Amino acid sequence: MKAHLAARPSLRKIRVWNRTQERAEALIEQLNMPDLDLRVAHDLDSAVSDADIISCVTMAQEPLVKGELLKPGTHLDLVGAYRPDMREANDAAMARGTLFVDCRDGMKGSGELSRPVDGGVITWEDIKADLYELVQGHHPGRQTEEEITVFKNVGGGTLTCLPRSL
Incomplete structure (x- = not known):
């Protein structure tokens, strides 16, 4: 916060x-x-449908945030749910949002990402950028005011995801 x-x-x-x-x-x-x-x-659903920014830091194994409730322009941070059996947001949230991660290394171990990929809801290519790519300007981030953005922290990206050339 x-x-x-x-x-x-x-x-x-x-x-x-x-x-x-x-x-x-x-x-x-x-x-x-x-x-x-x-x-x-x-009421979580009412709060989600009214929010501009949502930050989740939970140990949920079943999704709490329903993507169909996200209004245009919402930003969703998914910080918890770090294991393959955990989810904070449902498939609709992942499908509706432009996806970003802290680090591409380790993202396949996140249930938040691997479960919708396994279900055919998204692909690994749908992840537009990691933090390094955003900070370096390789991706502009949000493109429109109506775009829903989803950031998944897969863990430790700020410490481990430096470009190989450094």
Whole structure:
């Protein structure tokens, strides 16, 4: 959340969802950001359909975010669900979004990506760029305001995905 706020200081409304309301409330209290409209989201689907930016950091084995609910222009971060048997977003999210990863090494071990590839929903070629390619300007990132973008952190990309020439 703090990274998003650093990049987009105009963000003012943030909703936190958790399987238990108590944990969502505890996170809000821990964040201690009185200048923001920071509240518990009681219904995940409603929060997803209203959000401009969604960050998931879960251990979910079954998708929580329904891609059919994403509005045009949404950005979806998938940070958790790091094993092959885990998913935070369903096939519709992966099919609707322009896909980016932190690192191409290891992406085939992510259930978030390998399961929709195995199901014929996406291909490995649908992953447009990794962080290095984005930062170096090899890919421009979002192309239109209506484009849905999906970023999957497959783990450790900032440490291990340097170009071979360095």
